[in-house]
Ligand SMILES: Nc1ncnc2c1ncn2[C@@H]1O[C@H](COP(=O)(O)OP(=O)(O)OP(=O)(O)O)[C@@H](O)[C@H]1O
């Protein structure tokens with residue numbers, strides 16, 4: 001047995017996260033999360049809004065610390081930010097004052113690469129995400145989809161072994177989102193990092209992932225884990241019509257539906 | 273007038289033969305709008321100065337107290353041709369400019385450095401916050417008198433007055449700007465591998481720059497106030513001294529002439545700061561660049 005099979009790249013054991021609220025009390029965002037991601041595995045996480053999906057990613061990334069329980073990367077407890085991790089955020093996080101080229105070069109430059117080398121690699125990645133010719137544009141001069149491509153290149157240029165993605169395409173229209181999903185799969189095949197991909201969209205989750213994790217309404221816990229044994233390479237637009245996809249969708253939706261309803265009635269109750 | 277309009281229009285068309293007709297009409301309308309505004313402004317200036325001059329000549333107002341525009345002009349010409357009692361006018365201009373610039377530079381660098389430092393490091397803010405609030409509550413013009421005691425008539429006293437005036441404006445903006453930096457951008461930079469120092473220099477400072485540059489516009493005005501007030505309290509050279517001497521000689525035209533020179537300096541600095549701002553903030557969407565949109 002090799003080392004990597006023995007110790008999973010990402011593992012959460014009984015991870016709980018509490019936040020202090022402005023009125024001084026504590027709020028439990030995640031309770032006893034158990035999650036394991038294998039080497040090169042694409043894991044999608046779905047769950048109702050506010051159940052703690054973003055919080056899960058910030059625990060893995062080291063941006064936040066678990067209140068109790070353990071979070072390990074390659075068997076070692078997370079303490080602070082790890083060089084092996086890449087993170088694409090839910091909100092736009094490209095630097096508005098940097099050009100597209102220097103935005104993508106930011107990672108290598110932060111990590112001490114020579115300027116020439118960083119710029120060359122940035123050009124390579126821009127070509128890979130289809131943004132050649134836009135090197136000197138500023139983010140505000142790009143469409144939403146193009147900004148996501150910048151963010152993707154900015155994350156992938158560091159060649160992370162662990163890739164965290166928080167609803168990266170949710171702000172895009174359906175067609176653009178499907179194109180971006182296909183491109184993401186192609187890029188993922190190149191280096192095969194372990195991925196945790198958070199989404200609201202169950203179709204997107206099944207089409208992309210090797211495994212779909214359903215979280216309960218907040219405080220989130222793992223409700224079910226569904227392996228997705230659809231063959232790769234996949235084309236996101238076409239796979240949706242396969243009978244096996246439809247069957248999986250129904251099974252997972254059955255699990256997710258109650259949580260979404262519970263979350264909805266909770267927020268509706270708050271609003272009333 | 274209509275002939276002028278015609279040539280302006282045909283010039284615009286020649287300059288951009290491929291523009292669509294709507295673009296040309298839009299530009300024509302914009303040019304005409306700009307001309308209208310400029311001519312109204314000119315009429316206002318002429319009306320105000322003209323009625324002031326008229327009132328003075330007709331002895332409706334006392335020129336001994338209120339002066340008159342032609343007198344101000346004569347005073348300016350006299351200063352530039354024959355110099356002032358304390359040396360050439362250029363020397364006075366230079367002294368005031370030097371004091372204001374030094375005060376501006378020292379005050380804003382200190383304000384930016386401390387503002388960003390306290391905005392970034394919570395413990396520093398906790399320690400120094402109360403002191404800064406305390407000093408900020410002192411009416412700072414009073415300090416000009418203290419500095420005059422310390423430094424006498426020399427330049428450092430004026431610079432010090434300008435520094436304290438500039439510092440607080442810039443400090444509070446830099447501090448607030450640092451606190452308001454998008455947390456996502458900071459998180460992204462940290463994940464990408466930035467050290468805390470790089471987060472500060474490459475994310476916090478550029479992002480807070482919108483706030484900082486806004487304060488720099490006000491700050492140069494304050495630096496000039498510091499320099500001129502310091503000179504009025506006591507100096508050997510400078511525009512403030514000229515104003516004070518003119519006041520002492522019951523020469524209102526001299527007071528106005530000095531004021532005009534100070535204003536010219538302020539406008540020149542404002543112009544340079546605007547150029548700098550456009551350069552540094554070129555990455556921003558250009559929706560607020562319309563020159564007619566106001567101040
Ligand atoms: N820094 C914080 N302080 C206090 N509460 C927080 C903080 N961050 C998150 N929370 C709370 O924790 C819960 C989970 O938040 P989280 O952002 O992880 O949800 P999510 O599943 O990503 O939701 P969405 O799908 O809407 O993005 C929410 O109720 C939120 O209010």
Ligand SMILES: [Mg+2]
Pocket residue numbers: 053054055090166
């Ligand atoms: Mg979220």
